[in-house]
Amino acid sequence: MPDQTLGRGAIPTPAHVMKAATRHKATIAAPPSYLVKPQRISMWGNDVHGDCVTAEEAFAKACNSPEIFISDQQVIAWATRNGVLEGAQLVSVMDTMRTDGFTAGSYEYNDGPHYLVDYTNASNLHSAISQGPVKLGIAANQVEQAYWGNDGHTGWYGTGFSTDEAEDHCVSLCGYGTVGWLAGKLGVPVPAGANSSTAAYAMFTWNSIGIIDAASMVAITQEAWLRTPTTITTRSNNPGQPTIRQGATGDAVKRLQRALRRTPNLSIVVDGNFGPRTKAAVIAFQQGEGLTPDGIVGPLTWAALPGGGPMPTLQQGSSGAVVTHLQQVLTAGAAGQWGTTPGGVDGQFGPHTVASVKAFQRWGAVSQSGVVADPTWDVVLGAASADLESQVGLQFAAP
Numbered sequence: 001m002p003d004q005t006l007g008r009g010a011i012p013t014p015a016h017v018m019k020a021a022t023r024h025k026a027t028i029a030a031p032p033s034y035l036v037k038p039q040r041i042s043m044w045g046n047d048v049h050g051d052c053v054t055a056e057e058a059f060a061k062a063c064n065s066p067e068i069f070i071s072d073q074q075v076i077a078w079a080t081r082n083g084v085l086e087g088a089q090l091v092s093v094m095d096t097m098r099t100d101g102f103t104a105g106s107y108e109y110n111d112g113p114h115y116l117v118d119y120t121n122a123s124n125l126h127s128a129i130s131q132g133p134v135k136l137g138i139a140a141n142q143v144e145q146a147y148w149g150n151d152g153h154t155g156w157y158g159t160g161f162s163t164d165e166a167e168d169h170c171v172s173l174c175g176y177g178t179v180g181w182l183a184g185k186l187g188v189p190v191p192a193g194a195n196s197s198t199a200a201y202a203m204f205t206w207n208s209i210g211i212i213d214a215a216s217m218v219a220i221t222q223e224a225w226l227r228t229p230t231t232i233t234t235r236s237n238n239p240g241q242p243t244i245r246q247g248a249t250g251d252a253v254k255r256l257q258r259a260l261r262r263t264p265n266l267s268i269v270v271d272g273n274f275g276p277r278t279k280a281a282v283i284a285f286q287q288g289e290g291l292t293p294d295g296i297v298g299p300l301t302w303a304a305l306p307g308g309g310p311m312p313t314l315q316q317g318s319s320g321a322v323v324t325h326l327q328q329v330l331t332a333g334a335a336g337q338w339g340t341t342p343g344g345v346d347g348q349f350g351p352h353t354v355a356s357v358k359a360f361q362r363w364g365a366v367s368q369s370g371v372v373a374d375p376t377w378d379v380v381l382g383a384a385s386a387d388l389e390s391q392v393g394l395q396f397a398a399p
Contacts, residue, residue: 006144006206009050009087010137010170013223017091024115024226026127034130035175035185035202038062043207044075050086052170052205053093054079059172059204060133061102061109064231068109070102078102081242090137090170090225100299101232103239106399108303112229119224122199122214126176132230133172133204137223140169140205142216147206154208155188159198161216167223174209175202182211237307243298248274254374256297259308260285261378262394266387270374309398311389314372318349322396326372329391330356333381338363360388 041062044055058075061068079085082096094114101110117134118124128134142161150156157179175182180196183189186209190196199214238259244252249272257270260281268281279295286293289304312322324347334341340359343352354370361368364379377389389397 006147007046007048007050007052008140008169009052009084010168011087011089012137012167013089013091017089018116018223021091021116022113024117024124024128026124028127028131030123030126030130033175033177033181034126035177035182036063036133037174037186037202037209038067038069040067040069041204041207041209042072044070044072045079045085046206049076049079051076051079051084051088053088053090054084056133056135056170056172056204057093057097057111058102059174060135060227060230063133063174064109068104068231068233070104070109074102074104090135090223094135094225094227100243103236106235106237106239108234108236108239108299110232110234111227112232114225114227117224117226119221120218125173125224128224128226129173129176129201131228132226133174135225135227136171136173136203136217136221137167138169138171139164139166139220139222140171141166142220143169143171143203143205143210143212146210146212147208150208150210152206152208154210155183155186155191156208156210157191157194158203158210158212158216159191159194161212161219163219165222169205172204173201173217173224174204176200179211179213186211234303236303238302238305241297241302243296244274245296246274246276246279253278254310255308256282256305257308258310258397259305261387262306262308262390264390266378266380270378307394307397307399310374311372311377311392311394311397314349316349316351316354316370319347321347322392323347323349323353325392325396327353327356329381329388330360334359337382364388 044058045051046055058070094111097111101108117128146156146158179194179198179200180190182202200211201217203210203212253274254270254272257268260268265281283293283295327342327345331341338359340356342356358368358370366375380387
C-alpha cells in the first residue's frame with residue numbers, strides 16, 4: 001500500500017440535526033439490481049484536499065442524465081469559496097448546494113431537498129439509490145485499504161469489514177446488486193475469493209467505483225442521504241457570481257449595477273461601489289420578484305436579474321455589427337441633440353465616428369475620449385427608459 005494518505009474531511013452531522021431530518025420513504029418500487037456508472041469521474045481535489053463532501057456532489061452531478069461533468073478546478077473553487085475545502089458536514093454542503101450550486105457555462109446545478117435514508121434497511125436503501133446517488137458518511141480506514149488493494153482503480157472490493165464508527169469521509173452509493181452483477185456492469189473481474197451471489201453496493205470514492213458487500217457497508221456507515229431530485233438545472237444570466245452586499249466593490253458590483261439598469265432602473269450609476277442607492281435598488285428589485293428584500297445579492301437574486309455582462313469597449317479601429325448599430329443610433333439622434341453624425345453607417349469605427357462619439361459624450365456630460373465604454377454606454381437618451389447600450393442592443397453584451 002502506498003505511503004500517502006488520501007484526503008478525507010467528513011464531519012459527523014450533529015445528532016439533533018439527524019433526529020429532526022425528514023426520512024426517506026420507499027414509495028417507489030426498486031428494481032432487483034441497479035447501477036449508474038458515469039462515463040467520466042475524477043478526484044475533484046480529494047487526493048490533496050479534505051473536500052470529499054464536495055467531490056461527492058460532483059460525482060452525483062455526473063450521474064445525471066444527460067451527464068454533467070464539473071471540472072476539478074470548479075469543484076475546488078466552490079469548496080474554497082464556501083469554506084469547506086478541508087472538511088464539512090454532509091448536511092451543510094447539501095444545504096448550500098440547494099441555493100448556490102456548481103456553475104458551468106450559463107447553467108447552475110443545484111441540489112433538491114435531502115432526506116435521511118435508513119442504510120440498515122436494504123429495501124429502503126435500494127429505493128433511494130434507484131432515485132439518485134446516496135451520500136454516505138463513513139469511517140474510511142478499511143475502504144482505503146481495499147482501494148489500494150486494487151491500486152486505486154475501479155473494481156476494488158470491500159468485504160469482511162469490522163464495525164467502525166469514526167466517521168471521517170464522504171462517499172456515494174450509485175448501485176446495488178450481487179457482486180457478480182455489479183462486477184459485470186463495471187467491466188471488472190469478479191474479485192478473487194468473492195462469492196458472486198453476495199449482496200453488495202457500488203461505492204464511489206477517490207476517482208473510482210468499488211464494490212462493497214452489504215454487511216461491510218453497514219459496518220462503516222454513520223449517515224446516508226438522498227437528494228431528490230439529485231440535480232436541479234437552471235439557466236442563469238449571471239452564473240458563478242459571489243454573494244455581495246453594501247460595502248462591496250469591484251467587478252461583481254459593476255455587473256450588479258449593469259443588471260439593475262437593465263431591469264430597467266436608469267438611476268443606477270455603474271461605478272463598482274455598492275452603496276446605499278445600489279442597496280435600495282436591490283431591495284426594490286427583490287420586492288418586485290417576491291424575494292427576501294434584504295439588499296443582499298445572493299444566488300436567487302443573481303438568477304432573477306438580467307445579465308450584467310459589460311458591453312464591448314469600442315474605439316477607433318473597431319468594426320462589426322455592434323459598430324453598425326452604434327452608428328445608426330448616433331445618426332438618428334444627432335439632429336437637435338449632439339449634432340455630429342458618424343458620416344455614414346459602414347460598421348467601421350473611423351475618425352468620423354470618433355468625432356460623433358465625442359459630440360455625444362459632450363452632450364451626455366461624460367468624458368470626451370472618443371472611446372465607448374461603461375460611462376458612455378450608460379448615457380440616457382431622449383426616451384425615459386432608454387440608454388445608449390439598450391438602443392445599440394444588449395445582444396452585444398458579454399455573457
